[in-house]
Amino acid sequence: MAEAARSEEPYNQAFAPSAQSANGEEGVGATDLALKALKERPKFTIRMQVYLTVVLSLVIFFSIAMALLVTTYMIEDKVRLLEISNSYLFEIQQARRFEKNYFLYGTNLADALENIYAAKRILLESSDRLKGAMDNDSLAAILSHLAQYEGLLEKLENIELNPKADDYFWKKRDAEVEVRKHGQEMVSFAQDLMLKEKATLDRMIVLSRRVHIYSFAFLFLFFVFNTYFLGRRISRPLRRFVSYAERIATGDYTPIMPARRYRDEFSNLAVSINFMIRELERRHEILVQTHKLRAIGTLTAGVAHELNNPINNISLTAHMFLEDYKSLPDEERLEMINDIIGEVARTKKIVRNLLDFARESESSMQSLDLGNVIKDTLALAGNQIAISGIHVDLSIMPNLPRVYGDGRQLEQVFLNLILNAIDVTPKGGRIQILVIPADEPNYLAVKVTDYGPGIPDHILRSIFDPFFTTKSKGTGLGLSICQGIVAKHGGHISVSTKVGSGTTFVVQLPATAFPADLKHVTST
Ligand SMILES: Nc1ncnc2c1ncn2[C@@H]1O[C@H](COP(=O)(O)OP(=O)(O)O)[C@@H](O)[C@H]1O
Ligand SMILES: [Mg+2]
Known part of the structure; x- marks a missing residue:
């Protein structure tokens, strides 16, 4: 899993469109890019993982069951073998006991043979089983011992048939030595073999116990790990999606980028959310534009007033020009025409200013002098300020670094703040605007201060x-729009009151001077 977390990096770097997402049109491109990146990954859904786990568990489970079955079967076989060897051993020991009786008291020879036949029967009846469980040499050795012993006993029986023979005593003595020797070997071989088989059985039981313990431990670990990873695969993205929702709520419409190597159910959710983000952004743009038109409505009174002066001047000069046309010397005529041209240029500028601001234009990011942006904003609101009889203290620290942004959007931010300040400043009051380096390194700050009523906590x-909004004719959109625009520029807005x-x-x-490192480009 840690592996997967590391592998998130390349996706982020390859697709995170920090600059694009900062403006509307290309923001849509960023959404497409995000959708493509989300869909392009190989598929490995959570459902597939669950199925795979079940199949794997079954395979492991059956393997363990098979292993247990086989070892049990092998133990059973050994136990059977031991039973057989036990009866065999009993028979040959019994035969030897009778053999001893025979040599001591001359009785029981037939009984000894009887036991040997029984031992032979046991071996023959279980020969299949013995062949499977015992090596061939041992089996052959046992059989040959038995056959030899049997042969010797039969030989003794023959000797017994003729006790009157001359060599009876000698023959019997020779046979006795041989019988004892073979009997000894036969029994001790069988005993050794049995001891060996017993040891093997002990080893098998230990092995089987180990197979039990290890395989169940393995199965347990497998379940624990799998449950853990599956849980992580579900809970982690859930947590991520909570943070996405929170960030979208603050107006950050950066599309969601793939965070993991594989496509799963959460990828579909991310795709849907990206569509939602795109739609939200579109609607947000409409709101921004609506609010802008509203601000323009507020400004119109001031602009009309501002236009009055140059138009009056033009009208006055034109009339004078008409009335005194004949009596005027050439230079004065020229001067008057120049006056008119100058005043026309002034009206043009006023109108263009407003139109520029009002135009619904594609966003264009560029390097900007923040002081100039503030001056342009004040020019827009200039007459509103003049009408309200308010004095603006503007101080811009010289030689400040530039910012990268959309001039018109930033003008909208500052205009909203200035209009809010005007709203709470009484006639003859004062507003202060500062453009200075911010406390935070590598940031610039614009401070708009009014000396109005302040804002209560609630x-x-x-x-x-x-x-x-608390205003009868307010839209309540100004500050929310300011926040959105500033966030898009990688900045933040705060208030103290x-x-x-x-x-x-x-x-x-x-x-x-470069595209801002937007903090909110989220791709985790
Ligand atoms: N400078 C300020 N002084 C006091 N209150 C303010 C100031 N700026 C904003 N507010 C409060 O914040 C509210 C929201 O402002 P805004 O989002 O610009 O919407 P609107 O100006 O349309 O009401 C205002 O209605 C006002 O109550
Ligand atoms: Mg406002």
């Missing part, structure tokens, strides 16, 4: 929520 909790003293909103953006 409201503060909700100000970034979409549609939360004191009831009765005022509020400061701080926007922090990464200082870089």
